Amino acid sequence: xxxxxxxxxxxxxxxxxxxxxxxxxxxxxxxxxxxxxxxxxxxxxxxxxxxxxxxxxxxxxxxxxxxxxxxxxxxxxxxxxxxxxxxxxxxxxxxxxxxxxxxxxxxxxxxxxxxxxxxxxxxxxxxxxxxxxxxxxxxxxxxxxxxxxxxxxxxxxxxxxxxxxxxxxxxxxxxxxxxxxxxxxxxxxxxxxxxxxxxxxxxxxxxxxxxxxxx
Amino acid sequence: xxxxxxxxxxxxxxxxxxxxxxxxxxxxxxxxxxxxxxxxxxxxxxxxxxxxxxxxxxxxxxxxxxxxxxxxxxxxxxxxxxxxxxxxxxxxxxxxxxxxxxxxxxxxxxxxxxxxxxxxxxxxxxxxxxxxxxxxxxxxxxxxxxxxxxxxxxxxxxxxxxxxxxxxxxxxxxxxxxxxxxxxxxxxxxxxxxxxxxxxxxxxxxxxxxxxxxx
DNA sequence: CGTGGTGTTGATTACTTTCAAGATGTGTGG
DNA sequence: CCACACATCTTGAAAGTAATCAACACCACG
Numbered sequence: 001x002x003x004x005x006x007x008x009x010x011x012x013x014x015x016x017x018x019x020x021x022x023x024x025x026x027x028x029x030x031x032x033x034x035x036x037x038x039x040x041x042x043x044x045x046x047x048x049x050x051x052x053x054x055x056x057x058x059x060x061x062x063x064x065x066x067x068x069x070x071x072x073x074x075x076x077x078x079x080x081x082x083x084x085x086x087x088x089x090x091x092x093x094x095x096x097x098x099x100x101x102x103x104x105x106x107x108x109x110x111x112x113x114x115x116x117x118x119x120x121x122x123x124x125x126x127x128x129x130x131x132x133x134x135x136x137x138x139x140x141x142x143x144x145x146x147x148x149x150x151x152x153x154x155x156x157x158x159x160x161x162x163x164x165x166x167x168x169x170x171x172x173x174x175x176x177x178x179x180x181x182x183x184x185x186x187x188x189x190x191x192x193x194x195x196x197x198x199x200x201x202x203x204x205x206x207x208x209x210x211x212x213x214x215x
Numbered sequence: 216x217x218x219x220x221x222x223x224x225x226x227x228x229x230x231x232x233x234x235x236x237x238x239x240x241x242x243x244x245x246x247x248x249x250x251x252x253x254x255x256x257x258x259x260x261x262x263x264x265x266x267x268x269x270x271x272x273x274x275x276x277x278x279x280x281x282x283x284x285x286x287x288x289x290x291x292x293x294x295x296x297x298x299x300x301x302x303x304x305x306x307x308x309x310x311x312x313x314x315x316x317x318x319x320x321x322x323x324x325x326x327x328x329x330x331x332x333x334x335x336x337x338x339x340x341x342x343x344x345x346x347x348x349x350x351x352x353x354x355x356x357x358x359x360x361x362x363x364x365x366x367x368x369x370x371x372x373x374x375x376x377x378x379x380x381x382x383x384x385x386x387x388x389x390x391x392x393x394x395x396x397x398x399x400x401x402x403x404x405x406x407x408x409x410x411x412x413x414x415x416x417x418x419x420x421x422x423x424x425x426x427x428x429x430x
Numbered sequence: 431c432g433t434g435g436t437g438t439t440g441a442t443t444a445c446t447t448t449c450a451a452g453a454t455g456t457g458t459g460g
Numbered sequence: 461c462c463a464c465a466c467a468t469c470t471t472g473a474a475a476g477t478a479a480t481c482a483a484c485a486c487c488a489c490g
Contacts, residue, residue, distance in 0.1 A: 013401030060244030063348050066430050071351040073344050086337030094342070114329030121336040128343035129288050129307070132280050135350040136286040136390030140446070168468065177447060182470050199455075199469070215281050355478065382437060392479060397438050414437070414487080 030104040035096035042094050050104050051084040057100025058164035061092050074172040097165050135175045143174040144184040145213035165201045245319040250311035257309050265319050266299040272315025274381035287388040296335050301417050312380050350390045358389040359399040360428035378415045
């Protein structure tokens with residue numbers, strides 16, 4: 001991973017937030033932490049015990065196989081919460097994809113936070129199970145379509161969506177290689193389903209078609 | 216699905232239970248419900264609000280795509296808990312794989328059960344994320360190896376394991392076809408890694424080899 | 431002892447990966 | 461501000477893996 005790099009997409013914090021972020025008890029509020037592109041937030045095996053909320057930017061959560069194969073289990077955009085896994089140590093790596101601001105919430109040892117944590121756990125569970133269906137039973141074009149529909153929804157359902165992550169990240173999220181991701185983008189473009197405004201900015205021309213592909 | 220059929224594997228309830236089942240407040244205890252092989256426990260869209268514990272037998276949890284492709288997100292064996300998804304309605308189907316006894320726990324509207332439910336949600340989340348890595352980044356033999364290692368662990372780590380489910384179920388769990396599952400079993404058998412005692416009963420001859428394959 | 435369902439094996443096809451080269455884009459330094 | 465350099469992305473050709481199609485074997489049950 002390279003050192004401090006100005007993110008190419010710093011518009012993330014300004015993008016619409018369809019699902020207003022959860023708010024937590026002010027007493028728990030911690031100062032905003034800044035992570036440059038590629039910076040690690042926590043690593044597998046590290047002590048857990050806090051959870052995080054993305055203020056701006058984007059985060060990837062992943063695991064590695066012994067030979068280096070990587071599976072990204074989730075991306076987290078502005079307003080979203082992550083990092084609580086239940087155990088004493090983390091089972092995943094979390095990294096800032098680009099310049100990212102993150103608020104940290106401590107999980108007080110004695111305090112009962114089940115009420116706050118249960119919805120977070122359940123949202124994560126639902127997301128993971130949705131993702132399982134995609135990885136287990138959908139082909140390359142369906143996977144990319146599902147990904148784009150999801151990203152569009154999380155950015156307010158607008159036609160134009162920003163992809164804060166690289167093709168490599170998308171591939172590792174969808175269980176595909178970067179080449180396959182690239183080829184599918186090209187196919188969708190040729191079909192007139194999407195337009196590639198720039199590498200990381202996509203316009204959805206035929207939302208229905210995309211939606212149908214992803215089902 | 217076929218009607219009432221005596222399960223071929225009714226030994227499930229007698230198999231060792233390495234992880235003793237959670238116990239819940241007796242006031243919540245409900246009578247034991249019996250489901251014959253293939254019987255539905257709940258369906259997508261149905262009202263939720265209870266959770267379930269397998270007493271004996273086995274359960275599959277799955278979703279369907281519009282064209283009938285099926286992804287099994289989890290199997291639940293004796294002692295394990297399932298069915299709590301957080302929402303008002305179920306997003307999955309749950310079916311008994313063979314003759315199965317299930318205890319139902321009501322989630323009282325007012326009562327605060329976050330303490331009980333959070334560990335369940337987190338266990339499900341961990342399982343799902345483990346599964347994501349398998350589906351996203353492992354090939355057929357690695358997937359089957361991971362599945363067998365998991366089943367062995369959940370049955371007490373013994374050499375001999377019972378597979379309560381069909382090849383079709385295993386395929387739909389691992390994102391493979393039945394033919395591929397069958398071929399991988401044959402390959403593992405020829406390598407001397409496993410022995411097929413019967414269709415649904417397997418002996419692990421080289422546990423280390425299997426473990427290594429699954430990583 | 432047949433019959434239907436389940437599982438195995440073989441041949442072929444289809445899709446994705448791998449390997450390779452070239453194009454595009456971004457950041458740097460002149 | 462432009463030119464260069466490195467990283468990222470795209471495209472092409474070949475190879476590999478799993479899916480599909482098809483036939484047969486096995487098993488449980490009536």
